[in-house]
Amino acid sequence: MRRTSARFTLAGATATAIAVVMATTGMGTANGAAESTAAAAAAPIGFGAATTGGAGGGTVTVSTASAFISAVQSSTTQTVRVNGTISLSSMTKVASNKTIVGVGTAGKITGSGLNVASVNNVIIQNLTFTNSNDDAINVQYSTNVVIDHNDISGAYDGAVDIKRASTNVTVSWNRTHDQDKNMLLGHSDDNASEDTGKLKVTYAYNWFDGTNQRNPRVRFGNPVHVLNNYFSDIGSYGVASTENAGVLVEANYFENTDDPYHLGEGSSDAGSLVAKNNYLTGSGSGQTGGSVASIPYSYSAQSASSVKGTVTAGAGVGKI
Numbered sequence: 001m002r003r004t005s006a007r008f009t010l011a012g013a014t015a016t017a018i019a020v021v022m023a024t025t026g027m028g029t030a031n032g033a034a035e036s037t038a039a040a041a042a043a044p045i046g047f048g049a050a051t052t053g054g055a056g057g058g059t060v061t062v063s064t065a066s067a068f069i070s071a072v073q074s075s076t077t078q079t080v081r082v083n084g085t086i087s088l089s090s091m092t093k094v095a096s097n098k099t100i101v102g103v104g105t106a107g108k109i110t111g112s113g114l115n116v117a118s119v120n121n122v123i124i125q126n127l128t129f130t131n132s133n134d135d136a137i138n139v140q141y142s143t144n145v146v147i148d149h150n151d152i153s154g155a156y157d158g159a160v161d162i163k164r165a166s167t168n169v170t171v172s173w174n175r176t177h178d179q180d181k182n183m184l185l186g187h188s189d190d191n192a193s194e195d196t197g198k199l200k201v202t203y204a205y206n207w208f209d210g211t212n213q214r215n216p217r218v219r220f221g222n223p224v225h226v227l228n229n230y231f232s233d234i235g236s237y238g239v240a241s242t243e244n245a246g247v248l249v250e251a252n253y254f255e256n257t258d259d260p261y262h263l264g265e266g267s268s269d270a271g272s273l274v275a276k277n278n279y280l281t282g283s284g285s286g287q288t289g290g291s292v293a294s295i296p297y298s299y300s301a302q303s304a305s306s307v308k309g310t311v312t313a314g315a316g317v318g319k320i
Contacts, residue, residue, distance in 0.1 A: 044123070044146045046202025046225060046297060048170030051144040053099030053123030054079035061103070062086075072100055072114075082107035082127060091115040091134050094122055102126040105318040109136075113155065116142050123148065126317050130154050140164035147171045151316045153178040158214070163187035167198040175316035177209040186219025189243050189268050195220035196244070204228055205307075207315040212236050217265055222246030222272070223293040228302050230311040231257050238286075240264070245271035246292035251301040253308045254283040262287040279304035 044051050057077030062068045063084035069092055071080040077097040085108040092112065094100065096119040101107065105128070113132040116122050118141040125148045129136040132155040139145055139162040152159040152174060159176045161184040162169055176182055183203070186195050199221030205228050208215045212235035218224050224247045231238050231254045238254065239261040241247040247261075254260040260283050263270035272290025280286075302310060313319075 044148070044170050045172060045299070046170040046204055046227075047168045047200045048144060048146040048202065049297065050168065051121055051123055051146045051170070052097075053121060053146070054097060055099065057097065068092075072098055082109070084108070085110060088112035089133075091138065093117060094119065094124075096120045096122065099123040099125065100127065102128070102317060107317070113137055116140070116145055118142065120144050122146070125149050126320050127151075128317055129159075132156060135159070135161050137161070138163075139166045139169060142166045143168050145169045147174065149173045149315070149317060149320050150175075152176045155179060157181060158184050159211070161185075161187070162199065162201055163195075164191065165194040165198045167200045169201045170204065171201065171206060172204045173206065173311075173315045173319065175207040175209055176211050177207075180212045182208060182211040182214045183216040184214050185216045185221055185224065186243065186245070189219065192220060192243070199245075200224065202227065205311050205315060206230070207311045208232070208234060208238070210235070213240075215239055217242070218245040218247050218271065219243040219268065220245055223248055223295055225250065225295055227251060227299070228304070228307050228311070229253075230308050230315075231255065231260065232308075233257070234260075237262060237265075239273070240268075241271035241273040242268035243271055246290070247271065247273045248276065248292045248295060249273060249278060249286075250276045251304040251307065252278050253304055253311070254278060254280045255308065256281075257283040259284050260286040263289050277301065277304055279307070 059079040061081040068086045072094045079099040083103040088111045108128040110130045113136040116139045121144045123146045128151045135158045136152045136155040137160045159182045202225045208231045210233045215238045217240045226249045229252045234257040237259040274292045
């Protein structure tokens with residue numbers, strides 16, 4: 001099994017924005033007969049596709065921390081539009097049936113992050129997260145969650161951590177940078193009783209821009225789908241599969257990534273990892289082993305060689 005040390009380098013490459021190209025998302029079938037949609041997909045894909053967030057409820061626009069906290073913790077189905085910088089001092093709980101979305105490029109959250117805990121049906125979209133004193137986004141004991149088109153950097157702990165029996169989650173079209181521990185899936189080797197059969201997550205069309213490790217680091221989830229992401233200048237490692245996890249790493253673009261994917265990490269035992277149709281340039285060959293459960297939804301993978309252009313054009317804020 002693979003063991004690594006976390007060598008921290010945040011020398012993210014600067015990518016030249018190119019025109020948005022057409023990308024196939026979860027609207028098609030596995031044999032490639034997919035419907036093409038704009039790179040900024042309007043509807044959730046993957047494991048979180050059933051998530052509706054605040055659809056069908058009211059809409060409120062907030063620009064202060066007090067108004068933001070009140071709105072996201074309301075018991076009503078609601079879309080919360082963030083227009084301005086929200087400074088938080090501690091992790092802020094989010095209630096069920098919410099869409100939290102930035103207005104243009106103005107929606108920003110700084111100082112701390114969002115806690116999606118013991119809830120259902122939440123969308124977090126088009127927000128810039130900076131300098132959280134904890135995670136930028138923490139998901140635990142929650143289902144039907146979509147984290148989409150955000151820009152995340154400088155979190156003290158993780159950018160997006162998903163744990164404690166959470167499932168049916170999609171993490172899509174985000175740009176993460178200036179981040180050591182990026183995306184953790186499953187918090188502990190000792191949590192098999194809660195996590196086995198859960199932690200089903202799709203990571204699609206994200207730009208892991210110089211993030212050092214955990215892109216993602218997976219325990220127990222099977223299958224976990226890492227699809228059509230762009231990994232650039234990754235420091236320690238890209239994807240790690242541990243503790244009976246099953247990870248399909250499919251049609252991603254790895255650039256300047258010495259260790260794109262491997263089995264085991266730290267003191268965690270090896271899981272299973274299948275790599276399929278990836279494009280690697282200036283990168284190592286990766287480590288695979290074992291088998292992964294079938295992906296249960298229909299999708300069409302974009303050709304890996306074109307993923308860099310699609311993702312750099314479409315990931316992050318202001319792209320929806």
